[in-house]
Amino acid sequence: MNQDNHQRHWRIESRRTVYRGFYQIDEINFNHQRFDGASSGSVNRELFVRGNVVGLLPYDPATDSVALIEQFRIGAMNQQPDPWLTEIIAGMIDTDESPAEVAIREAYEEAGISLDSVELISHYLASPGASTEEVFVFYAETDLSGVSGLHGLADEDEDIQVGIYPAEQVFSMLKSRQIKNALSIVAVQWLKLKRAGLS
Structure with missing residues (x-):
């Protein structure tokens, strides 16, 4: 130091x-x-x-539930059981939009969720020994009723399935390594602390 x-x-x-x-x-x-x-x-x-990245964790306080997405990730090809990962919504900042604006846009593109605003949880350097990437993690409270189905942009070769999970199930998924990527781990752990009144 x-x-x-x-x-x-x-x-x-x-x-x-x-x-x-x-x-x-x-x-x-x-x-x-x-x-x-x-x-x-x-x-x-x-x-x-590479460009910086945003992640977004949508939470419905009325039902104590979370929206997560699932998609194929080539970087997870050596993972078991397969390279399809359950994650929070995420996307690259490759426009002149602010990180918050990108998070709002990605929520609609990847999960069909319309948001007016998001809350910044944290931002961090993903792997500063080898990469320029900075990650911005957001949270939003919203009504998740009716959120389901397949999403993603065809011109980005996205094939994304969204699901709604009880918060306690999401915490169990984290513990059992069904949620594996750092961005999602940061967001889910933050939500767990928030629900416990510790954040």
Whole structure:
């Protein structure tokens, strides 16, 4: 932990894009001030460059229930029983919209849920040792009656199924690892604390 008031020094020596497809990878050479005051010397790393992400947990206080979605995730191909994950609503910020505006739009695109406003739970760096991605986690209280079915945008190859779950079941799903991704874990744990009056 830095308890000094002076600014610590770091510098990008060179940066080049080595891959650009659905995502981008840059190779970066940099140096930074060490804790002992010396220079680190030149350090080489690959950096996964992608847009920031929002997540949204819709909750119905009248029925104590939560909307979750299920979809295929290629990054979960080694998971058991299969790569279909149960998650909260999420999407990339790839427009000039604010994170809150993206969360509201994604709620409709991925689950057919219309919202006027959302509450920011937290935001964090997903994997700062290798990625630029920052995640914004939102919460919304809304009427979930009638929310069901298949959703997603065809031009983004989305195939999403939405379901409504009692909150206690969602907490059990978290404990049994039926909910596996960090974004959803953060949101569900926050809801558990909120219901217990601890947040």
